[in-house]
Amino acid sequence: MGAKKPVAVVVGGSIAGLSCAHALISAGWRATVIEKCAGPPSGSPTGAGLGLDPQSLRLVSRWTSDPNFLHAATVPLSIDINRVTDSKRKVSRTLTRDEGFNFRAAHWADLHSILLQALPPGTVVWGHQFLSFDVSNDKSFVVTKSRVLLTDEVVEIAGDLLVAADGCLSSIRRHFLPDFKLRYSGYTAWRGILDFTGKESSDIILGVRRAYPELGDCLYFDLATGTHSVLYELKCKRLNWLWYVNGPEPEHKGSSVTIKASNDMIQKMHEEAEKVWVPELSRIMKETEEPFVNIIYDSDPLPRLYWDNVVLIGDAAHPTTPHGLRSTNMSIQDAGILGYCLEKWGLEHLSMALEEFQTTRLPVVSKQVLHSRKLGRLKQGLVVDGQETFDPMTATPEDCLQLQQRRVPYFEGKPCTISC
Numbered sequence: 001m002g003a004k005k006p007v008a009v010v011v012g013g014s015i016a017g018l019s020c021a022h023a024l025i026s027a028g029w030r031a032t033v034i035e036k037c038a039g040p041p042s043g044s045p046t047g048a049g050l051g052l053d054p055q056s057l058r059l060v061s062r063w064t065s066d067p068n069f070l071h072a073a074t075v076p077l078s079i080d081i082n083r084v085t086d087s088k089r090k091v092s093r094t095l096t097r098d099e100g101f102n103f104r105a106a107h108w109a110d111l112h113s114i115l116l117q118a119l120p121p122g123t124v125v126w127g128h129q130f131l132s133f134d135v136s137n138d139k140s141f142v143v144t145k146s147r148v149l150l151t152d153e154v155v156e157i158a159g160d161l162l163v164a165a166d167g168c169l170s171s172i173r174r175h176f177l178p179d180f181k182l183r184y185s186g187y188t189a190w191r192g193i194l195d196f197t198g199k200e201s202s203d204i205i206l207g208v209r210r211a212y213p214e215l216g217d218c219l220y221f222d223l224a225t226g227t228h229s230v231l232y233e234l235k236c237k238r239l240n241w242l243w244y245v246n247g248p249e250p251e252h253k254g255s256s257v258t259i260k261a262s263n264d265m266i267q268k269m270h271e272e273a274e275k276v277w278v279p280e281l282s283r284i285m286k287e288t289e290e291p292f293v294n295i296i297y298d299s300d301p302l303p304r305l306y307w308d309n310v311v312l313i314g315d316a317a318h319p320t321t322p323h324g325l326r327s328t329n330m331s332i333q334d335a336g337i338l339g340y341c342l343e344k345w346g347l348e349h350l351s352m353a354l355e356e357f358q359t360t361r362l363p364v365v366s367k368q369v370l371h372s373r374k375l376g377r378l379k380q381g382l383v384v385d386g387q388e389t390f391d392p393m394t395a396t397p398e399d400c401l402q403l404q405q406r407r408v409p410y411f412e413g414k415p416c417t418i419s420c
Contacts, residue, residue: 005030006347009144009157011130011172012165013037015108016314016331018115020163021123022063023339032157034146036129040116041109048191049232049240050111051077051103051219051325055413056332060111064118073114074104075233079218082403084392087224087276092211095392095400101219103325103405107193107234111328128155133162133172139308160347162310163338165331168297169255170316176307184249185296185321185373187380188259190269192291194239194284204283208239211280215239221403223392224276226381231281239284242322243273246380250295259293266291296321298373301366306354313338318365323379324372324408330365333413337361367409378402 008024010017013035021031052060052074061067080101083092116124128146131154135142142162147154164172173180196205212220212231220231230242252259261269269291273282285291299319305312314331338357345353377383378390390399405411 006161006342007032007159008161008163009034009142009159010163010165011144012167012314012316013124013126014165014167014314015112015115015328016167016316016335017163017165018112018119018124019060019063019332019335020165020313020338021119022115023059023335024163024342025120025123026063027339027343029161029342031123032159033124034128034130034144034157035124035126036149038127038149040124040126041112048108049105049193049234049238050108050328051105051232052111052332053103053325053329053411053413056329057104059332059336060115064114066118070114071104073110073235074106075235076217077101077103077105077219077232079214080221080405081214081218082221082223082400085222085224085277086393090278092222092278095223095395095397096404098404098406101405103219105219105232105234105240107236107238107240110235125157130166130171133175133310135162135308135310142309160309161342161350164310164312164316165314166316168257168299168315168319170312172310173302173312173316176310177302180299180302182297182299182319185298185376186382187244187246187296187376188250189294189296189322190243190245190261190285190291191294192241192285192288193234194241194288195237196239197237200237204280204287208280208284211278219405221379222277222281223379223403225391225393227276228379229277229281231284241281241284241288243269243277243285244296244376244380245272246382250293252295257295257297259295261291261293265293296376298369301362301369305358305362309350309354311338311354311357317361318369320369321372321376323375324368325405326365326368326372326408330368334361334365364410371408375403375408 007030010020010033013033017033024031080098082096083094085092127149131145133144143158216233222229270286273285298321313334341353341357381389
């Protein structure tokens with residue numbers, strides 16, 4: 001009979017939490033994931049697209065034991081293009097083109113499903129709202145309390161390690177850093193996914209493919225004065241788009257950073273899109289059902305990532321703006337490094353494992369968060385470090401190079417011992 005496996009309790013069943021469960025199980029741990037949603041996403045969620053870098057792709061493929069499955073659910077993003085749009089003349093021209101981008105695009109729900117299906121049954125306990133935790137006096141274990149939403153019963157789940165994967169508004173992070181505040185970026189993002197199944201030969205789709213001829217293999221950024229948009233293709237005949245709009249911080253209730261848009265809001269967005277973007281892009285926005293608004297936040301880098309036997313990963317550890325395509329990738333790589341450190345040091349040296357995790361990840365994620373902040377402000381025409389604002393209409397070719405994704409720190413991945 002083998003030694004008893006150490007146990008981790010993971011709070012949050014999004015991509016960060018599921019990735020962490022995979023990494024811990026691979027390291028010889030047992031993992032229980034606490035998630036407040038009643039069950040896994042079903043139907044056709046609005047969701048959003050995301051880009052996976054080669055390092056994250058390798059990790060997910062390793063965890064799921066079927067790289068073909070992940071490959072079949074994603075679309076290549078071999079090319080990164082930044083263009084400028086003349087809003088008066090409704091024409092665009094290319095500012096930068098990088099044919100060595102080498103990401104792949106996925107829908108959030110597709111990646112979540114792949115990770116979930118590859119976990120042992122019962123790993124995720126659904127319908128459990130995390131309430132609190134207590135670390136034992138000798139720091140040897142941690143006990144969580146959760147409310148079962150179906151019965152209102154409060155249950156305790158104990159483990160050797162607590163992993164906070166509870167997002168950018170993390171309550172566990174707030175326990176250790178009560179004065180920590182998110183930073184509003186100065187803009188929001190309209191987001192949407194257009195499903196064009198059965199409409200492949202429609203004027204709208206033929207038009208957007210003429211205007212964006214490398215859709216299906218390309219991440220397009222369009223810059224106009226004081227704003228920018230993103231467009232790329234997803235699997236199953238879907239187009240993912242975002243449009244960043246400068247403005248004061250919106251009022252919102254609850255713990256979500258997403259706003260359900262009213263019909264009036266959507267109508268005004270359509271009218272503004274026609275003024276700013278080429279007709280092919282504004283028509284995609286107009287044809288999309290149920291576009292929604294994300295309030296864009298990030299934070300200054302945290303001073304640390306763990307306390308005793310509690311560790312932060314994903315957006316709980318490093319809230320970031322989306323411009324470097326880092327949020328999901330940082331979450332997956334947090335999980336991979338944490339799993340490696342736990343396997344290397346074992347439970348008897350847990351503090352050493354968490355120290356190595358923090359030493360490895362904190363410099364990387366801190367630089368990537370700050371670079372993403374800078375990139376967003378550049379593309380939105382906002383002041384960066386007291387310098388003149390970036391004008392895509394007049395910028396030199398050399399200045400435009402800073403728009404490329406490969407300028408993100410550690411774009412090629414930081415060399416590490418987990419061979420990811």
